[in-house]
Amino acid sequence: MISVSHLVKRYGKAPAVDDVSFEVGKGDIVGFLGPNGAGKSTTLRILSGFLGMTSGKVTIAGHDIVQDSLGARAAIGYMPEAVPLYPEMRVIEYLGFRAELKGVTRKHRASWVDEAMGQANVMDVANVVIGNLSKGYRQRVGLADALVAKPSILILDEPTAGLDPNQIREVRDLVAELGKAHTILLSTHILSEVEASCTRVLVIAKGKLVASGETKDIGRMRKTSAVDLTLRGEAEEALRLVRGVEGVAKARRVGSSEGEESAVFTLRCSFGKKGEVEDGETMVERAVAALALGGVGVREVRPAGGSLEDVFAELTRDAASTGASDEGGEPA
Amino acid sequence: MRSFWPIYKRELFAFFVTPLAWVLITVFLVVQGMNFFWIVDTFATRTDAMSDQTPLQAFFGNTVLLYLVLFLLVPPMTMRLFAEERRSGTIESLMTAPVSSVAVVLAKYAAVVTTYAAMWAPTLLYVVILRRAADVDWDAAAAAYLGVMIVGAGYLAIGLLMSALTKSQFLALVLTALVILGLFILGIGEFIAREGSLAKDVCQHVSVWAQMTDFSSGVIDSRHLVFCGTLVVLPLFMAVRVVDAWRWS
Numbered sequence: 156m157i158s159v160s161h162l163v164k165r166y167g168k169a170p171a172v173d174d175v176s177f178e179v180g181k182g183d184i185v186g187f188l189g190p191n192g193a194g195k196s197t198t199l200r201i202l203s204g205f206l207g208m209t210s211g212k213v214t215i216a217g218h219d220i221v222q223d224s225l226g227a228r229a230a231i232g233y234m235p236e237a238v239p240l241y242p243e244m245r246v247i248e249y250l251g252f253r254a255e256l257k258g259v260t261r262k263h264r265a266s267w268v269d270e271a272m273g274q275a276n277v278m279d280v281a282n283v284v285i286g287n288l289s290k291g292y293r294q295r296v297g298l299a300d301a302l303v304a305k306p307s308i309l310i311l312d313e314p315t316a317g318l319d320p321n322q323i324r325e326v327r328d329l330v331a332e333l334g335k336a337h338t339i340l341l342s343t344h345i346l347s348e349v350e351a352s353c354t355r356v357l358v359i360a361k362g363k364l365v366a367s368g369e370t371k372d373i374g375r376m377r378k379t380s381a382v383d384l385t386l387r388g389e390a391e392e393a394l395r396l397v398r399g400v401e402g403v404a405k406a407r408r409v410g411s412s413e414g415e416e417s418a419v420f421t422l423r424c425s426f427g428k429k430g431e432v433e434d435g436e437t438m439v440e441r442a443v444a445a446l447a448l449g450g451v452g453v454r455e456v457r458p459a460g461g462s463l464e465d466v467f468a469e470l471t472r473d474a475a476s477t478g479a480s481d482e483g484g485e486p487a
Numbered sequence: 488m489r490s491f492w493p494i495y496k497r498e499l500f501a502f503f504v505t506p507l508a509w510v511l512i513t514v515f516l517v518v519q520g521m522n523f524f525w526i527v528d529t530f531a532t533r534t535d536a537m538s539d540q541t542p543l544q545a546f547f548g549n550t551v552l553l554y555l556v557l558f559l560l561v562p563p564m565t566m567r568l569f570a571e572e573r574r575s576g577t578i579e580s581l582m583t584a585p586v587s588s589v590a591v592v593l594a595k596y597a598a599v600v601t602t603y604a605a606m607w608a609p610t611l612l613y614v615v616i617l618r619r620a621a622d623v624d625w626d627a628a629a630a631a632y633l634g635v636m637i638v639g640a641g642y643l644a645i646g647l648l649m650s651a652l653t654k655s656q657f658l659a660l661v662l663t664a665l666v667i668l669g670l671f672i673l674g675i676g677e678f679i680a681r682e683g684s685l686a687k688d689v690c691q692h693v694s695v696w697a698q699m700t701d702f703s704s705g706v707i708d709s710r711h712l713v714f715c716g717t718l719v720v721l722p723l724f725m726a727v728r729v730v731d732a733w734r735w736s
Contacts, residue, residue: 204582205579225587229585244500244501252497255492255493256494
């Protein structure tokens with residue numbers, strides 16, 4: 156449904172999107188993951204026809220984005236990141252306007268607007284002036300706008316940004332529901348969000364696509380190969396004990412916990428490469444046992460890293476080592 | 488062009504749902520009412536002084552009043568057309584819908600011209616009032632309204648272009664006012680430039696003063712029509728190109 160090949164966008168000389176290629180198939184829910192400023196919004200804006208690209212080729216539902224821009228745009232329901240809405244209109248007026256703009260015939264307009272309001276759960280504010288709506292409602296009105304013309308493809312730029320946890324869950328459920336009938340490409344910088352609702356993931360960093368694959372593969376990368384142990388006792392002794400444990404590749408002291416007890420400190424232990432030894436959990440058990448026997452108090456055991464940054468670091472490293480050639484680079 | 492109609496309707500809605508349109512129309516009608524009163528009063532008391540023209544002529548041409556009104560009203564009417572949407576980001580929703588740049592520009596332009604026409608509509612009452620006191624030259628009146636509409640249409644097109652060029656409504660307002668003022672001052676050159684010089688010809692051609700004086704006395708000069716038509720088409724054409732160019736910024 157969406158085919159992107161060798162997409163490049165430069166602002167001046169600085170590349171915002173650098174040679175990105177991927178495909179989104181029919182019925183996929185694809186998460187577009189990356190830290191802020193990675194080029195997610197720029198890519199989605201290009202796909203939606205708002206921005207031009209420097210080079211590359213984008214096809215949306217068979218329509219080339221440059222040659223047949225109107226056809227491509229007609230196939231998309233796009234929700235911009237900031238969810239810009241006309242503040243002086245009522246919700247139902249706005250959606251009616253958007254439906255007409257997107258070419259919904261007069262016969263279907265009222266019922267499709269109702270349907271979109273139902274799906275996005277904004278029925279109760281249908282007659283409220285948009286300027287008076289809360290952020291959560293504005294977000295959902297934006298979603299209703301994306302849905303109103305029943306497009307086959309939905310492109311949602313950070314649909315859960317600025318929502319409270321309950322609303323985030325609602326949006327996730329809605330995305331899962333919509334995924335049954337639509338192809339969805341959504342961007343986010345929250346990894347758990349992708350794990351919750353997407354079937355596939357594209358990871359972008361500094362304008363480059365660093366990984367793409369099934370969600371569960373990316374999820375596995377999140378499992379860390381190191382733990383932080385917060386201990387009480389002699390630091391030197393603890394280090395010696397930990398290093399003696401089979402399978403521990405490296406141990407070092409990280410930022411001593413400032414505050415009351417100077418005897419409390421944190422060690423970061425990383426394990427040997429995957430495959431060389433058994434899984435990390437057994438090693439953690441052994442390390443804790445060794446420390447306890449050695450008279451060092453174990454206060455806390457916590458997986459180190461596992462944050463998005465660490466996953467990125469790992470993904471970028473992987474992409475570099477494999478030459479980044481096998482991931483999603485379809486020939487044009 | 489299918490998208491022309493919904494955008495046109497929304498623009499009119501946005502214009503009349505905010506106080507701006509009503510403030511402008513009120514100011515316009517108050518000022519025009521005062522002008523009309525002043526002109527009629529002058530004609531009533533000093534019949535000899537302006538025997539060569541009618542009150543209607545004075546209302547639409549030969550005085551600075553009309554230009555002052557256009558100068559004050561056109562820039563605030565057009566400043567928000569694009570600048571507001573770009574500042575608030577709604578332009579992203581608009582341009583990602585299946586709409587062509589031409590339709591967007593024309594729809595916004597048509598909406599502001601409609602508003603402009605609506606502003607002038609109540610002044611038809613003045614003609615009716617004059618009719619009760621004396622004969623009215625209906626042809627001249629029609630020509631005068633045609634002149635007011637096409638001169639205004641040109642100014643509005645310039646204003647629309649300026650609004651497309653900047654994200655700041657204030658800057659759009661200032662730029663529009665400067666261009667309108669510039670055109671007016673260039674027109675004044677007609678009275679300053681030497682007889683028979685090229686400068687005089689140019690000034691005469693672009694002079695709104697000369698145009699409205701002709702229109703208000705019932706003369707429809709095709710040169711004026713062509714000039715005003717250019718003033719409409721050229722800025723609109725450029726505005727379409729500007730809207731297309733946003734994509735590449």
